[in-house]
Amino acid sequence: MLSSAPHDLDKQTEQNRHERIAAIKKAIADLDARKKRLIRTLEVTGDDDEVPDQEFIQDNKNRHTEIKAERAKPATELETLEEQVNDQQNPYLLRLLPVGACDGTVKRAALAHFRW
Numbered sequence: 001m002l003s004s005a006p007h008d009l010d011k012q013t014e015q016n017r018h019e020r021i022a023a024i025k026k027a028i029a030d031l032d033a034r035k036k037r038l039i040r041t042l043e044v045t046g047d048d049d050e051v052p053d054q055e056f057i058q059d060n061k062n063r064h065t066e067i068k069a070e071r072a073k074p075a076t077e078l079e080t081l082e083e084q085v086n087d088q089q090n091p092y093l094l095r096l097l098p099v100g101a102c103d104g105t106v107k108r109a110a111l112a113h114f115r116w
Contacts, residue, residue, distance in 0.1 A: 024078045031071045038063055
């Protein structure tokens with residue numbers, strides 16, 4: 001019972017990390033959609049041959065900058081979490097490796113794959 005506790009804790013931590021990654025990806029997708037809608041607003045504003053005023057254009061630029069800044073933090077966090085997933089060591093895989101002696105022929109054949 002005690003030996004499975006660290007494994008269960010690791011699984012829970014990994015599950016939490018994957019849930020956080022999914023939530024961040026969703027938030028980033030939402031911010032990207034907002035940015036596209038903002039750009040779309042600019043595109044359709046000029047459709048009726050009415051030139052948007054400078055205040056409208058400046059407001060759009062400001063909002064675009066805000067969205068870009070909002071996206072930077074979760075993007076950085078996502079990158080960090082994905083690196084943690086990639087760098088995560090799994091000591092349980094070591095238990096699956098074969099253990100024992102082997103003769104020189106097998107060693108040479110196995111190591112031949114790593115020669116340049």
